[in-house]
Amino acid sequence: xxxxxxxxxxxxxxxxxxxxxxxxxxxxxxxxxxxxxxxxxxxxxxxxxxxxxxxxxxxxxxxxxxxxxxxxxxxxxxxxxxxxxxxxxxxxxxxxxxxxxxxxxxxxxxxxxxxxxxxxxxxxxxxxxxxxxxxxxxxxxxxxxxxxxxxxxxxxxxxxxxxxxxxxxxxxxxxxxxxxxxxxxxxxxxxxxxxxxxxxxxxxxxxxxxxxxxxxxxxxxxxxxxxxxxxxxxxxxxxxxxxxxxxxxxxxxxxxxxxxxxxxxxxxxxxxxxxxxxxxxxxxxxxxxxxxxxxxxxxxxxxxxxxxxxxxxxxxxxxxxxxxxxxx
Amino acid sequence: xxxxxxxxxxxxxxxxxxxxxxxxxxxxxxxxxxxxxxxxxxxxxxxxxxxxxxxxxxxxxxxxxxxxxxxxxxxxxxxxxxxxxxxxxxxxxxxxxxxxxxxxxxxxxxxxxxxxxxxxxxxxxxxxxxxxxxxxxxxxxxxxxxxxxxxxxxxxxxxxxxxxxxxxxxxxxxxxxxxxxxxxxxxxxxxxxxxxxxxxxxxxxxxxxxxxxxxxxxxxxxxxxxxxxxxxxxxxxxxxxxxxxxxxxxxxxxxxxxxxxxxxxxxxxxxxxxxxxxxxxxxxxxxxxxxxxxxxxxxxxxxxxxxxxxxxxxxxxxxxxxxxxxxxxxxxxxxxxxxxxxxxxxxxxxxxxxxxxxxxxxxxxxxxxxxxxxxxxxxxxxxxxxxxxxxxxxxxxxxxxxxxxxxxxxxxxxxxxxxxxxxxxxxxxxxxxxxxxxxxxxxxxxxxxxxxxxxxxxxxxxxxxxxxxxxxxxxxxxxxxxxxxxxxxxxxxxxxxxxxxxxxxxxxxxxxxxxxxxxxxxxxxxxxxxxxxxxxxxxxxxxxxxxxxxxxxxxxxxxxxxxxxxxxxxxx
Numbered sequence: 001x002x003x004x005x006x007x008x009x010x011x012x013x014x015x016x017x018x019x020x021x022x023x024x025x026x027x028x029x030x031x032x033x034x035x036x037x038x039x040x041x042x043x044x045x046x047x048x049x050x051x052x053x054x055x056x057x058x059x060x061x062x063x064x065x066x067x068x069x070x071x072x073x074x075x076x077x078x079x080x081x082x083x084x085x086x087x088x089x090x091x092x093x094x095x096x097x098x099x100x101x102x103x104x105x106x107x108x109x110x111x112x113x114x115x116x117x118x119x120x121x122x123x124x125x126x127x128x129x130x131x132x133x134x135x136x137x138x139x140x141x142x143x144x145x146x147x148x149x150x151x152x153x154x155x156x157x158x159x160x161x162x163x164x165x166x167x168x169x170x171x172x173x174x175x176x177x178x179x180x181x182x183x184x185x186x187x188x189x190x191x192x193x194x195x196x197x198x199x200x201x202x203x204x205x206x207x208x209x210x211x212x213x214x215x216x217x218x219x220x221x222x223x224x225x226x227x228x229x230x231x232x233x234x235x236x237x238x239x240x241x242x243x244x245x246x247x248x249x250x251x252x253x254x255x256x257x258x259x260x261x262x263x264x265x266x267x268x269x270x271x272x273x274x275x276x277x278x279x280x281x282x283x284x285x286x287x288x289x290x291x292x293x294x295x296x297x298x299x300x301x302x303x304x305x306x307x308x309x310x311x312x313x314x315x316x317x318x319x320x321x322x323x324x325x326x327x328x
Numbered sequence: 329x330x331x332x333x334x335x336x337x338x339x340x341x342x343x344x345x346x347x348x349x350x351x352x353x354x355x356x357x358x359x360x361x362x363x364x365x366x367x368x369x370x371x372x373x374x375x376x377x378x379x380x381x382x383x384x385x386x387x388x389x390x391x392x393x394x395x396x397x398x399x400x401x402x403x404x405x406x407x408x409x410x411x412x413x414x415x416x417x418x419x420x421x422x423x424x425x426x427x428x429x430x431x432x433x434x435x436x437x438x439x440x441x442x443x444x445x446x447x448x449x450x451x452x453x454x455x456x457x458x459x460x461x462x463x464x465x466x467x468x469x470x471x472x473x474x475x476x477x478x479x480x481x482x483x484x485x486x487x488x489x490x491x492x493x494x495x496x497x498x499x500x501x502x503x504x505x506x507x508x509x510x511x512x513x514x515x516x517x518x519x520x521x522x523x524x525x526x527x528x529x530x531x532x533x534x535x536x537x538x539x540x541x542x543x544x545x546x547x548x549x550x551x552x553x554x555x556x557x558x559x560x561x562x563x564x565x566x567x568x569x570x571x572x573x574x575x576x577x578x579x580x581x582x583x584x585x586x587x588x589x590x591x592x593x594x595x596x597x598x599x600x601x602x603x604x605x606x607x608x609x610x611x612x613x614x615x616x617x618x619x620x621x622x623x624x625x626x627x628x629x630x631x632x633x634x635x636x637x638x639x640x641x642x643x644x645x646x647x648x649x650x651x652x653x654x655x656x657x658x659x660x661x662x663x664x665x666x667x668x669x670x671x672x673x674x675x676x677x678x679x680x681x682x683x684x685x686x687x688x689x690x691x692x693x694x695x696x697x698x699x700x701x702x703x704x705x706x707x708x709x710x711x712x713x714x715x716x717x718x719x720x721x722x723x724x725x726x727x728x729x730x731x732x733x734x735x736x737x738x739x740x741x742x743x744x745x746x747x748x749x750x751x752x753x754x755x756x757x758x759x760x761x762x763x764x765x766x767x768x769x770x771x772x773x774x775x776x777x778x779x780x781x782x783x784x785x786x787x788x789x790x791x792x793x794x795x796x797x798x799x800x801x802x803x804x805x806x807x808x809x810x811x812x813x814x815x816x817x818x819x820x821x822x823x824x825x826x827x828x829x830x831x832x833x834x835x836x837x838x839x840x841x842x843x844x845x846x847x848x849x850x851x852x853x854x855x856x857x858x859x860x861x862x863x864x865x866x867x868x869x870x871x872x873x874x875x876x877x878x879x880x881x882x883x884x885x886x887x888x889x890x891x892x893x894x895x896x897x898x899x900x
Contacts, residue, residue, distance in 0.1 A: 225450040231398055233464045233515065234437035237428045243463075247454050322454050323499045 005316065012308050019304035020078075024071045027293050027300070033063050034088045034291045061088070074294060078301075085294030089287070094298045097283065104173060105279040109268075111195060112202040117253065120207045124214030125246060131219060143211045146204035155201045155274045168193055171276035198275055202268050206256075213252045221245035247321075254321055258307075258314035343413060344371030345522055345555050346395070346440075351408035351423075353390055353399065364390050364403065366579045372523055372555040379566045379587075380559045381602070382576035383810040384781075388559045391576070392525050395557075396436050397427045412439060414522070438468040441516030445528035447508035451500045451515075457484075458496030461515045468519040483514040487544060505670070506537035510544065517548060524549070526558045530565070534669035534837055539881035539895055542569055561810060563606040564840070564883030567591055568890050575599045587887045605812040606885045609840040612863055617847045618661035623695050625831055626681070626718075626799060628656040631690035632855075633676055650676045652855040654690070658799065661825070663832040665846030665863065667839055667878070673855040674835045678801050681833065682718055683711060694718075696798045716746055719792035723804035725784035729776040735762075735787055736772040742794045761790040764827075766820060782813035786820065793824070801833045806841055818845050839882045843867045851875045 035057060042049060058064050062073060077083040084094035123143075127136045162168055168175070178190045221227070222245050230240045269281030280299065287296040319325045353365040365387040372378055380388045393399050395410055410422040412435065425432040436442075444450040451460060461483060462476040471479065477496070484492035487510040500508055509529060516524060526545065530538035546569065549556055560566060566573055567587065574584035575598065583596040594600050633651045651673040658664050668674045679685040681692060683703060692703035696717050703714060719742075722728035729738055739758050743749050749757055759769035765786040776784055785805065792800050802821070806814045818841065824830060836842050842849055842863065849866040851859045851874070859872040870876045873896070880895035 225444055225446050226452045228393075228398055229442070229444065229450045229512070229515075230452070230463075231428075232396055232436050232442040234433040234435070234467050235463065236433060243455070244452050247452070324453055324501055 001319070004319075005312075008312055008315070012312070015308060016301075016305060020075055020301050021071070023300035023304065024074065024293075024297050025067065027288075027291075027297050028067055028070075030291065032291065034061075034293060035063060037291045038088070074297065078298075084298040087287070087292055087295040089290050089292045089295070094295050097295065098280070098298060098302065101278060101280045101283055104277070105281075108173075108195070108198055108202070108277065108279060112199050112206070113256075115199050115203040116206040116210060116256075119203070120210035120214060121253070123207075124211045125218060125241065127211060127215040128218035128222060128249075129241060131215075139211065143208035145208075147208035149204070151201050151205065151268070151271045152274045154204065155197065155271050158197045158201060159275065162197060173277060198268075198271065198277055201271050201275070210253065210256065214249055217249040217252060218245055221249050250321060251318060254317045255314050257317065258310040342373055343417065345374050345413055346372040347409075347411045347413075348391075348395070349409045349411075351391065351394065351410065352406040353387070353394055353403055354406045355400075355403050357402065363406075364579050365394070367408070368576075368579075368581050369408075370574050370581065370584065372557055374522070374555050375549070375553045376571040377549070377556040377558055377569055378572045378574060379570035380557065380574050380576060381561065381563065381566055383561055383602075383812065385578075386576040387579040388576045389527055392442075392527055392557060392559050395422065395525065396440055396442060397422065397425060397432050398436075398442075412523075414439075434468070437464050437516075437521070438519050439521055440523045440525060441519070441521040443509070443512050443516050443524070443526045443529045445531050447505050447512060447532060450512060451508060453500050456497050456499055457503070457511045461496075461511070461518055464515055464518040479518070480514075483518055484511070486517075486548070487511070487514045489514075505533055506541060509533065509537075509541055513541075513545065513548070517552070520552065521554065523555045523557065526556060528560055529558070531560070531562070535839065535881045535883075536669060536878060538565070538883075545569075562883065563602060563811070564610075564885040567885045567887040568883045570887070575602065591885070591887050602811065603885070605815045608815055609811070609818075609844045610885060612843055617862070618659055620659045620662070622659065623700075624657040625660050625662075625694075625696055626656075626658040627693045627695075628654060628681070629691050629693070630655065631677070631680060631687050631692065633673075633680060633685060633688050649855045651680065651687075654852075654855075654857050656850060656857070656860075658831055658833060660798075660831055661829060662848065663825070663834060663846040665842035665849040666833065666835045666852060667837060667842050667849060668852030669837060669878075671854075672852040674852050675803055677852070678720070678803050678833065678835050681801060682715060682720060716742070716795040717797050718799040718801065719795065719797040721785075721788050721792050721800060721802045721805045724808055725781050725788060726808075728788055729784055731776055734773055734775055735779075738776065738787060739791050739794055742791060746795055757794070758790075761793055764793060764824065765790045780813075781809055782817060785809060785817055789817075789820070789824070793828070796828075797830065799831045799833065801835070803835045804837070805834070807836065807838055814841065815844075821845070839867065839879060851878065 035054060039049060039054070062070060065073075074085055077085060082095065084098070086092075087094050087097055090097055123139045127139050130136050159171065172179070173191055173194050174181075174187065175190050175194070178187045181187055222241075224245070227240060227244050230244045231237075235243070268279070269285055271277070272279045272281040273285070284296065284299045286292070287299065347369075348371070349369045351365060351368045352363065355362040355364050368387075368391055370378060370380075380391065382388045390399060390403065394403075394405060397405075399405075405423055408423065412420040412422055414420075420431075420435070422432065422435065425435075451457070458477065458480050461480045462473070465471050465476040465479050466473070469476075469479075480496050481492045484496060489495050489507060489510055495503075495507075500511075503511065513529075524545070529545070530541050533541060542565070545556070548554070558566075558569065570587040572585065573587050573590040574581045575590065575596065576582070577598050583590065583594065583599045590599060591603065594603060631651060631654045632649060635648050635650055654677060656664065666674045666677065676685060680687045681703075683706075687704055690704070694701045694703050694714055694717075696714075701710065701714070703711075706714060733741075736755075736758055739761055740754055743754060743757065755772075758772060762769050762771055767783065767786055767790070771779070771783075771787075776787065779787065785808075788805075789800075800821075805821075806817050809817060821832065822845070825832065832845070834842060834846055843866075846863045849861065849863050850857045851866065851870075851872070853874045859866065859870065859875045861871075866875060867879060870879050877896045884890065
């Protein structure tokens with residue numbers, strides 16, 4: 001087991017190298033660079049910049065170097081100094097920007113994941129056990145509704161409802177008076193009041209998907225002979241279901257962790273923009289639009305790393321949950 | 329029709345521990361109601377075994393499960409009574425209990441234990457054997473966890489599992505089929521039940537493992553004085569273990585009585601037919617042996633296959649020899665049987681003959697064409713031609729036909745791959761093949777699910793015949809079929825052989841089938857052929873100790889001459 005973990009971690013190194021290479025080159029692919037897009041937006045507003053100044057900036061940032069040289073500057077900074085480069089647009093180091101957004105992103109995503117599990121697990125089990133019952137049809141109906149409604153529409157609706165009927169400020173994670181304030185119970189309460197909207201919005205589609213997966217998996221397992229064996233032992237129906245088929249049908253829940261981590265950054269961008277959430281998604285989008293290459297590259301690299309870590313965690317958890325995986 | 333079993337001669341006059349009277353079960357399906365069980369009555373007595381015999385679909389499993397109210401939701405008990413008595417004579421009516429009610433759960437596992445057929449899937453793969461057994465103890469015997477753990481180890485020791493302390497913490501997939509069935513028995517017996525229901529407990533096991541498991545069950549039954557209800561389709565096994573027999577067909581018990589009466593003085597024509605089919609397979613087909621002086625069609629020398637793990641530097645560290653130094657010859661028109669237990673390498677050998685699995689060592693010489701050819705070094709076009717002359721028929725008639733293809737497409741597949749036939753000629757060829765295997769040409773447009781197991785196996789045979797093969801390798805081709813169907817399919821194969829000049833390599837674990845069908849038999853054990861000889865010699869005068877133990881473990885369908893329980897044992 002330990003050997004397996006070590007092997008997996010060692011194998012991650014070449015993969016990460018590949019990801020960094022590809023992500024850097026993809027960012028370089030669109031014509032132009034940060035300065036050309038800056039000039040374009042300045043020209044739109046009637047400003048001009050001295051060509052000498054432009055040439056000086058190009059030289060400082062090394063924008064005229066060959067791509068491979070730029071890549072090595074960037075990657076050696078990350079590996080040797082933990083320096084992810086400098087964001088042109090924000091005028092601050094990339095790492096500072098990323099870590100600032102990571103906290104809130106992590107909080108929202110984990111809360112959404114817990115919400116997804118807490119809702120879909122009982123409903124999925126109920127749906128599978130009472131297949132084609134009224135309760136199953138109702139759950140299926142709402143599940144598909146959640147899957148079908150675009151997240152941003154749900155976000156707008158919930159914002160309207162909470163503003164119109166609860167009279168609270170909407171958007172962001174805090175009311176204006178608490179933004180930048182010190183932590184207090186009032187601030188926590190304010191956070192809770194704001195957090196439920198993004199959690200529901202982000203959670204609904206995932207919930208529907210997991211309910212369907214669990215229902216299908218569990219339906220298969222319910223007719224297996226080992227379930228009858230458990231019943232023949234005299235276990236109560238609740239214990240039979242929870243201890244035997246559900247244990248095996250849980251695998252997709254754990255696998256979900258693998259794709260939740262990279263979703264932290266890119267998955268909920270539109271929702272985050274609509275709700276004005278201080279998460280990583282909108283930042284990444286702006287960086288890509290304005291060709292802020294070090295910021296965008298670092299984000300994409302981070303997403304790759306998070307995908308790898310997420311996969312590793314879910315594989316290890318699966319092995320803990322299912323001994324059949326452990327021994328192969 | 330229903331007989332309220334008068335205690336027959338030789339059966340002690342005791343009050344039965346369980347009485348079933350006029351039990352009827354209906355399945356409420358979408359379109360109609362299926363009467364799965366009609367007016368079934370029987371009694372179980374302490375210390376005695378009742379065998380419920382019937383072919384698939386006769387309602388025997390549903391009857392057994394209805395005793396524990398473990399039937400599917402769409403099935404209903406339509407009438408009848410099930411009465412369970414304890415030592416004091418107090419009666420408990422099981423038929424009136426709600427499914428999953430507290431009362432029936434006290435009976436399940438506590439008073440009546442249940443063993444199933446599939447040792448593969450009847451235990452959960454994600455929990456240890458020990459916890460699954462201890463669960464029953466915690467439920468019914470009010471033990472603490474350490475006590476239950478100790479008792480679990482004790483139970484595993486009773487069912488003869490080596491190293492019970494260690495094995496209790498293992499998972500099912502680390503157990504062999506026989507060991508799983510032992511663990512299952514330990515679980516069913518954990519709470520000292522009065523009645524054990526065994527639903528085809530050994531169908532999925534090898535003959536020697538089957539004999540060991542039946543020994544074990546018989547011993548435990550004797551020690552504990554349990555009543556046993558055994559469900560099986562194997563009349564040989566019935567003759568070995570039963571005290572009384574009830575024969576079921578289409579949901580009814582057509583005949584029941586003491587085992588001797590059923591086997592030696594059967595009344596009902598169906599019972600007689602079943603016995604005939606079984607006894608027929610216990611003899612050989614009485615056909616003339618082919619000439620063995622010419623050149624063999626296929627000769628195999630020193631064939632071997634090793635599987636092994638590879639260490640991190642890519643070197644082979646531990647090799648299992650699945651097949652080791654096998655020599656075989658197949659003459660034209662001959663039926664060669666390959667018998668052995670699971671894991672003996674017989675399937676690997678069959679696949680290597682077709683180079684589906686590449687042999688590691690040895691040679692396969694093919695002399696079907698004008699010039700002899702070496703199969704192991706054939707190039708692709710030659711191999712394709714060789715493979716159209718040597719065809720395979722599979723074990724599972726359900727899994728070996730693509731459910732999305734019509735019968736026509738299934739049979740046409742090899743013809744289309746080989747090229748040549750099209751349109752009306754193709755249709756005519758398929759119709760001819762279907763008629764050859766005894767099916768109507770109208771079957772062409774239907775899908776495999778519309779056919780029974782025996783008919784599907786016929787479709788599989790038609791597919792194998794499509795390219796006019798010389799040799800058919802039949803890998804357990806009849807083991808998934810009921811006894812009467814099995815005899816029909818074997819007769820069909822013999823008939824085809826006469827008409828089409830075929831040779832068969834018949835891979836099987838069922839010795840009686842091999843004896844009926846084959847001229848010569850090769851016995852495999854741990855990858856080696858331990859003995860080769862004529863089918864009659866192997867079955868009646870085996871020379872090697874392993875063959876002797878194998879033959880003596882085969883149930884004998886005659887209750888007056890039980891041989892399984894005093895068989896020769898082989899230790900290696």
